[in-house]
Amino acid sequence: MSEPYDRMISRREILARASGGFGAIALAGLLAEQQAAASTADPLAPQPPHFVPKAKRVIFLYMTGGVSHVDSFDPKPLLMAGHGKSITVDNWQGKKGAFQRFFKRPNWEFRPGGRCGTEISDLFPHVRDRADDLCVVRSMSSDHTNHYEGTLGMHTGSFTFARPSIGAWVSYGLGTENRNLPSFMVIAPAAPYAGTQTWAADFLPGCHQGTQVVPGPTPIPNVRPLISVEARQKRELDLIARADRRHLAERPADAALEARIRSFETAFGMQNEAPQAFDLSGESDTTLALYGLERGQTTGFGWQCLVARRLAERGVRFVELIDTGSSGNWDSHGDMQDHASLAKKVDRPIAGLLTDLKQRGLLEDTLVVWTTEFGRTPYHEQAGHAGREHHHQAFSSWLAGGGVKGGIVHGATDDYGVAVARDRVHVHDFHATILHLLGLDHERLTFRHVGRDYRLTDVSGEVVKDVIA
Template identity: 65%
Template sequence: MQSFPRSRREFLQRAAGGFGALALAGMLAEQAQANPADPLAPKKSHFPAKAQRVIFIFSTGGVSHVDTFDHKPKLIADHGKTITIDNWQGKKGTFERTLKKPNWAFARHGKSGTWVSGLFPKLAGVIDDVCVFNSLYGDHTGHDKATMGMHTGSFNFARPSIGSWVSYGLGTVNRNLPSFVVLAPHAPYTGAQAWGSDFLPGCHQGTHIVPGPNPLPNLKPRVPYPDLQAMELDLLRSVNSAHRESRAAEAALDAQIRAFETAYGMQQEAPEAFALTGETDATLGLYGIDRKTTAGFGWQCLVARRLAERGVRFIELIDVGSSANWDSHGNMADHERLAKAIDQPIAGLITDLKQRGLLDSTLIVWTTEFGRTPYNLNASAMGREHHHQVFSSWMAGGGVKGGVTYGTSDEYGINPDVDPVHVHDFHATILHLLGMDHEKLTYRYAGRDFRLTDVAGEVVTDVIA
């Protein structure tokens, strides 16, 4: 015999049971400091924004700057020579090391003449839309710490992800989809902290989607009839509203009510957003995929475009996880396989967004946790070690100047030389393009105001169109 709920708590538990893990991620973690009426409501930026959304591409493992975007003629000329350095894998001292030239030839591309290595021939074809940073640097040489630093601005302590900060600062324009989505076959070295909200309200954490034949396995209605489920939701809303009126101090309840409504909306809209059946063969070809493709970086990039045009505020793409990635200690040849997997999809994403008139309002960011050493222990070494002192990243669209290379490293690519850019500066610039002042985007926690850029960070104004 069907039993009826004996309490409000039991009623909520039953009603929530089939909404799916995707929709309910972080729902009950809402904190009272959040806007009790609607923590994800669209918010005004501090000043007019150039970008409305971000597609953040993270290549796990540490991509070699001197093999990709940082052309060093003197490194090529002095290959095999011994030099003295003062920092080896984060340790200070005096070390003798051997210079190692890049494995791939560089050439100038586009009207801008931007240097790109042979690893990225497709990206080289759209390089006039890209702004390359060749003087980026971080604070740690370990994968987990550097990955956390690039995602949260903190190299030592768990903090909210940049995607969570953007969601918190701007809200979302589509309540039927998460404001922050992560498309990743595997987590990076720092795990789910890469998209965690930490002390920010739980609704701002990233929703992790694993590519595959069924990327939304838990997103299904509790009952097979939408009208019946809508009636259940109305009843649930009535019970919650009555409870809310009698408990004025329970600030998180309104956010929970919104979360149930969002879960219902996601059942209607999310499956369509991930379905590629309506895409043309020409569009699929841009990304290097076909109609049978359900995973891979081309699929991730195309789904990112579909989420972007449907109002998702921050989309992160992780091309590989914590294994079989760009961490080429033993063999730089690994870079060729990994670059081939992302080269056409990224170029296709830039081209597709541009054709649809979305590139100007969509900021694409490509980065990694650090670079790789321009030297190694000896001349016979096949790989490169970790190198946080300087590395390359790039941005495209979203108010960034295309065809620009900002900052330079020294003659061998060991340290920044001109216009160094710290990770905090990189983050400050991303927030600025979204119309947010990184010094004003704060959250009160444990007695102090926290922000993505800690107590540092300068906007790199020279790259802004």
Template identity: 65%
Template structure:
């Protein structure tokens, strides 16, 4: 349908008696396409292997040498000293002492990929996973490294990866946000990790806090739908009047769009978060008891349900800025934290595969950095921050399962072959979604910005 002589305001005014201005705003946007509806579904730059992302983020810095990067020499050389000057950027002979892993490693699957005893359930699905064992980034500070992992910038707040994906591809369901964050608390660097910054505000992540009432403000205050429609119609008219004098006000556009989304969420979101219809077998797969309303298993199962309903980008935060993987004092904390996510993540991958969704769903797991394979003395129970080498993984969505990309040196201190920077990791994620990371740009403050800044190479070796 072509409506060249009709403005958006005129369309809404003429038709406001039928469905309500909020619903009609969405209809008008669908008719007119992307310029007026920034969330309308769009094609990428090339053929996509994945339609959506479930991004799993473990806060605090997970030790690579205790999880996915098997370094036998680290055990052999336990308590031996190494000269640390070359990676600490200091002069003089700085000595550190190697510390062996606390947990044994074993090979899993037909691929024979090494995984530590911290993650036996993930080991059982390792043939669907591609492990990156030579990740690296610039910063060893939580805030900067977390920001870089999410936005591509360690120095300044910029749009998050989820916001870029929403901006580039839109949503597959106009009744739900295109980017949702299931998080009991924000990670280091706070809510800017899912912010849209200079992108239109409709692309920022919508946080859902696990609990008995994850959507506390979604239920209408009025009992009769027709009364709510009248309220929303009045609000829409006021917004349109206000908008006439503020043609460049993005915030108002985002506010109008938020009312449209909220109206749709009242119908669709409650059902998406209702797990009562899930079978006992499915709940067990995620490690959930009947009636559970929190925990990483709940986050993973709700993520699957939202992915089924067309949410484009889902981020799941594994704990917040307290009681996390930042194990300076005692690496034994890793065992408790691993137990909380091992079965849920393996269950998510299994469930997606059984439902035929894994092929088009890219599941990503990462952390801000790794942990030192050494410390100031050989008896130290913890490990420090380590940005020179760490591990991440991807699964589904066109990824080469059962593959390990990149190697470190024999102690897991520095990357050796096929190193992958955070920018490369993000470029590969976008590529699998059909997005050219060099072409997905936004003009701001006189220059074109992108998620990978001026860096990043797609890692084609990990693509099936």
């Protein structure tokens, strides 16, 4: 007997009826995944880690463009002495064959810092003073020599396709400690290479994507403190929420709608919390001086660093700072002296951040990460050229706080900084270690999408246990 025409048949039911055999099984699996993802009561609720964590939160300092390792954190005396000598490079920049290149000396002297004596160049004298807090990784390597792919890989673990960013994965794995602020925030004047994919949630629930804050007098223009309108606005948002949830009940797999509901809820809470977080008027002159800030200043990397500390105090799980701006980035093809002005703008603020966190007892459970997408070549195709090219085969990053051994160096490159010589740390290993410090097993932190379990580290990655205290 046929069913009456006035019976409402959902799109899902039509698809289920129309499918058969293995197609029906596959469809049922996909729908079950969507249903499970959408039925989570509160995706931002605090989640238990897989094991006892050493860090509760991350401040991720990203230097976009490719900082030269041999001019900053990886001293090479032989490169100094070998300036102008020729070298044969195989497979240069992905091109097959042998190429003649010429060594280029570092532009800055290296000196020991702290009691540990870790050598850091004159590019970062203030950071060098904090050497006892740093675990410098001199054996980083990546899979791609282009900015877009290198940036995407450092943020998502994928060098070719858009995937959820590390901040989104951390938010998904641990939730938030403060529902009145996003769990993942990005403070950046502009997006780096790879654009907003660097903080996107991709197939994870949309509430885990990064919220960008642009330095300036009104970093979040549409968020203002609640005064007399609070009760009325609360009623309006409650009405919208009830309508959205009725709609969601009929379409439980609508991830975009679920993200929209969460964004309304967070936005309402932010109206009181966010203005307080960005209001630096209560900070002492001593604290402002640590970051190289003048009272009333609302831009610059010092402002980004101080706001990051304030957000960390307020329970934001992952804060990323990106140093894009009108001064360009670290892609110093033409002249390495570009590095000098860029380093001057970030060196003191970064050291100030480490000092401030330590003084407040926050560095113990806050993991500070400093990195870039790749290094720069220790040589150039022209003898005497002032710049350097991209170099993904070897570069430097560092970690501080959050359960990391301070005052050590992990790994090494060869005598000229061309290739990793010992204890290679791939980007996947780097990510696995960050997650481990947060109490997350990178192999267990997965999300099922279109029939496959995905993770930040793809199908590889090893925790670098030697750097963990």
